[in-house]
Amino acid sequence: SQPTIEKLQAAFADYPGWSEYLRGDPDMHAALVVGGPSERPQDSLAIPMLELGYGMGGTFLDGVDPGEVIEHFPRSFVRMFTSAPEKLLCFSHDIGDSMYPTIGDRDVLLIDRSRDTININDQIWVLSVGGIGMVKRVRMGGGKITLLSDNDKVPDYDPGEDELQVIGRVIAVVRRI
Numbered sequence: 001s002q003p004t005i006e007k008l009q010a011a012f013a014d015y016p017g018w019s020e021y022l023r024g025d026p027d028m029h030a031a032l033v034v035g036g037p038s039e040r041p042q043d044s045l046a047i048p049m050l051e052l053g054y055g056m057g058g059t060f061l062d063g064v065d066p067g068e069v070i071e072h073f074p075r076s077f078v079r080m081f082t083s084a085p086e087k088l089l090c091f092s093h094d095i096g097d098s099m100y101p102t103i104g105d106r107d108v109l110l111i112d113r114s115r116d117t118i119n120i121n122d123q124i125w126v127l128s129v130g131g132i133g134m135v136k137r138v139r140m141g142g143g144k145i146t147l148l149s150d151n152d153k154v155p156d157y158d159p160g161e162d163e164l165q166v167i168g169r170v171i172a173v174v175r176r177i
Contacts (some may be wrong), residue, residue, distance in 0.1 A: 044072040045086040081110055081172045088114040090168075092126075094135050098149040099124070103135065108174040115169035118145065124170040130163040135170060 048068045071091070082089065090111050097105055102124070111126050118125060118138050125138050129147070136147040136157075145164065147157045 043075050045075050045078050045089070046070050047073055047078070047086055048090045050090050050092045078110075082112050084112045084114045088112065088168075098151050098154040099135055099137070100151045102137075102150045103170075103173050104175055106176075109135065109170050110172035110174070111168040112171045113168035115171075116166045118166060122148075126167040126170060128165040128167060129157075129159045133167070 047070070049071045050068055078086075078089070090113065092109055092111060093106050094103055094109055095105060103109070109126070115125075118140065121139050121141070122137055125136060127134055127136060127138075127147070134147070137150060139146045139148055144158055147159060149156070
């Protein structure tokens with residue numbers, strides 16, 4: 001609520017996000033106004049961890065139970081990558097090696113589902129192409145969209161206009177070493 005925001009602003013005057021909030025940035029406003037269960041750890045975001053296993057070569061999404069589990073992540077960790085509202089973020093694993101070396105098999109992806117329109121070339125997106133979920137680099141040009149794999153052994157793919165659905169943009173990759 002507005003009174004809560006005003007109290008927070010008074011208590012944490014040095015927070016760098018206040019200038020965006022005061023300018024009326026709706027993403028920043030949504031990120032600052034966070035509700036949730038009282039058992040939520042302080043200063044954390046509740047983000048679903050989905051077990052969709054987006055295939056970097058493709059995974060059928062029909063009938064897949066995402067097995068959603070809500071995990072609490074430190075706000076400061078998530079805000080290093082995005083200011084998107086927590087309800088539009090999710091973590092998921094990927095499967096396969098078509099995006100190697102950028103993304104490896106079973107790496108954890110932070111997906112920003114507020115990004116549902118491809119407007120920047122060469123970013124990595126989570127997509128549904130004809131009902132098949134995949135993680136691909138996307139390039140636009142010459143009136144077409146091309147899905148690219150970072151693994152040079154995997155060919156590029158040009159989806160039809162009506163078969164491409166954007167699920168979100170990959171904004172972080174967490175991997176095991």
